[in-house]
Amino acid sequence: MTISVAMTVNGKSVSGKVEARTLLVQFLREHLGMTGTHVGCDTSQCGACVVDVDGRSVKSCTMLAVQAEGAKVITIEGLAASADKLHPMQEAFRDNHALQCGFCTPGMVMSAIDMVKRHNYQLDETTVRHELEGNLCRCTGYHNIVKAILAAAPAMKAAGV
């Protein structure tokens, strides 16, 4: 049995027919072909699938697609205005070499943006490291991710995002 679902993803209205058990991340990846959001585990630990749902940071593998009915979803694909105009967090990740294989990166960037906003653009290293609890990276050793987030916080404030 399928259920109709409709939501806004990165500003565009989308809809589809899904099984009740279809996860939000499956809907994004398999129904919409938006493969920027990744699946790295099956226990909601790794954070590769983090997206923004109605202003809240959500692991999209923990949410059913039907639960996002009517929601405004932002994914990694929706952050940059253009290839020349990245979000300050994306820019900071590039400037600080905060990514290697790139697999955890979408979730890292989405979590990091949420983190900066929740802390009102004021972060220190200890806070960033603690806040990254829900995102695993196997390549970078986190050193440069922490650096990037600390650099992005004032840049986001200055850019008003």
Next chain:
Amino acid sequence: MTAATGIGARVKRKEDLRFLTGTGRYVDDLPLARATYAYFLRSPHAHAAIKGVDLSAAEKMPGVVAIFTGKDLAEAKVGSLICGWVVKDKHGQPHKAPPHPVLAADTVRYVGDPVAMVVANSHDEAKDAAEKIKVDYEVKPANVDLAKALGKGAAQVHAEAPGNLIYDWELGVKADVDAAFAKAAHVTKIDIVNNRLIPNAMEPRAAAAEYDKGTGQYTLWSTSQNPHVLRLILSAFVLGIPEHKLRVVAPDVGGGFGSKIFCYNEETAVCWAASRVGRPIKWTAERSESFMTDAHGRDHVTHAELALDKDGKFLALKVDTIANMGAYLSTFSTAVPTYLYATLLAGQYTTPLIYANVRAAVTHTAPVDAYRGAGRPEATFVVESIVSQAAKELKVDPAELRRKNFIPSTAFPYQTPVALQYDSGNYPPIIDEAIKIADYKGFESRRAEAKSRGKLRGIGFSSYIEACGLAPSQVIGQLGGGVGQWESAQLKFNPTGNVQVITGSHSHGQGHETTFAQIVSDKLGVPIENIEVVHGDTSTTTFGMGTYGSRSLAVGGSAIMKAADKIIAKGKKIAAHLMEASVDDVVFENGTFKVAGTDKNVPLGQAVFAAYVPHNYPLAELEPGMDENAFYDPANFVYPSGTQICEVEVDPDTGETQIVNFTAVDDFGNIINPMIVEGQVHGGIVQGVGQALLENAVYDKETGQLVSGSYMDYTMPRADDVPSFKLGYKVTPCPHNPLGVKGCGEAGAIAAPAAVMNAVRDALAPLGVTHVPMPATPLSVWQTIHGASRAAAE
């Protein structure tokens, strides 16, 4: 023109834009029309006979396209997966080589051993159907405890390996070493377990395959570190598909760390079934499957003894190791605890005599193979643990004892007693720099201050050597390796002057698209934005050996340099023709051919254009086109070295260890992109810290169930488990490759476990503790502390 993008520049990575905008293309992201999805039914038992498989209910499930079992593959004469490295035992006999079926038919040998593959219209339907397969298992006793695997009572894993012994191998002359021990003033002994690790690349393994009936062409997309090697194994040994009819593509790959080198069951089965199903088949591992079935790493039980004279000079080292191979021999498993381990036991020291005995055992656990460092972390852990322990016993400074025994810088090339000849190195300035950065002199006051807060502070050294840049092909052949270890490169210019750099290596996080472009930009003066690095597809790249063993720059980069030399040589001839000058008078500087002493010049782009539009061109002597190929076979391994210093604080009430300072000073030879190198070091260190403090693959010793089979149970390092790192460099260029480079990919993981564990041991030493099991989790440290205090009370 190239200063900002050439060798030594911190060039921002070319690959980042796609990864940061969600437009990377990993195997699971591929849109394949009419795709089906595979799901593997796996053994829930560590050891059982398969008495029967009943598919009747499963076949009726919605969406099912096909179900294949081990019997189907056996009937189709699908070959065994292979182990590509023949290790000869101490009697000159090749290692025992039990078969490794793609799907188990008669017997399952570890939890996760695949039994059947269900192909359905969706992943969920395939999984639902797999649940309806009834397998009649006769459960048998499992052999799980490595320390007992070679003992009389252990359950047998394979009839082909009596007593579970794959080989009993040795290096060195035992009698000579024993004689040195007899004369020793002091002998230090240690018993260590090098804990089993699960690689955990963040992208789970995945495979997708498609068969074109019209051409007979198979295409396999795989999360592979070495697509050509995978194709070779599948073609020549397992599936019999001719190499030219099999295209293997490894697109963006989300980390490997060794685990994606090997030829695995799932990609083999998916490829084989593609022609039978007639539609593309996709498979992506769930994380729990990664835990169960990615080749694990490490897992040694070792006893080691170091003999020293009265002045603290090392006289001899002897090492006895049992290495776990798991249930089947993975692709390069046999080489890891032998040629990649025992050959590194000299470390940075002049130890004149070394004897190593390694026995490899099969057990009812997942296969074990190369994982970041592969053998070298295990060797470094032995050497650096025993050296620090000797320093403790002799009450000498651990840095001093190391210095006293370092190979002097004048001794290179240095022949070790364990086969390798170190090409270059200069160890004392490295440890000096590390000591300076880490403020070693201030440590005792920090220790006292920590004590006032109730914390136990300790400091640990690890001075590692590694052999990487695999490797001279003839040496590999002599040692039993089944492949060559050169690398290929092609520089394919387009008429408009931009260039494709085609490499046989593969990037899965290392940043080759940037580093290799920097080399070409530097060497040929081509703007970096006009350079495109191409890798990972057997149909668009020249045969290459792939990426592992920190080889891509030292070997692959050298191949690129060779190809660039050919471009310059051809360009000179074209430029000489255009300038009406003698070739001997033409020089190439900053991307331009010039005649010395004149203002005549031809930019490379003009020579390239002339080569493709050869209207004014020496066609009688020179072929058109600007497209050069090179293969580079290294003269030796490369030998990065370094010293790490780790400082920890242990909370004796909770057993929790916090790393408060971590310094790494490395000699990687010349550095192409310091930003990328630092990232490699950071990541390597954290994998090493993970091994030392957090990670442990645990099997239940009775049932063989993988207890640490998820991120809830297996402790991956998280951001708040580690500090920021202090790094430094010393440079002794590699003398035998054109870039003067060594490798940087594994160093962090090779050195860090010993640095951390030496620090923990140092922290606990005031309590009388000499042995701390790895990983030093809060529980094991707390138990160690309380065991020591109980012993002191008794």
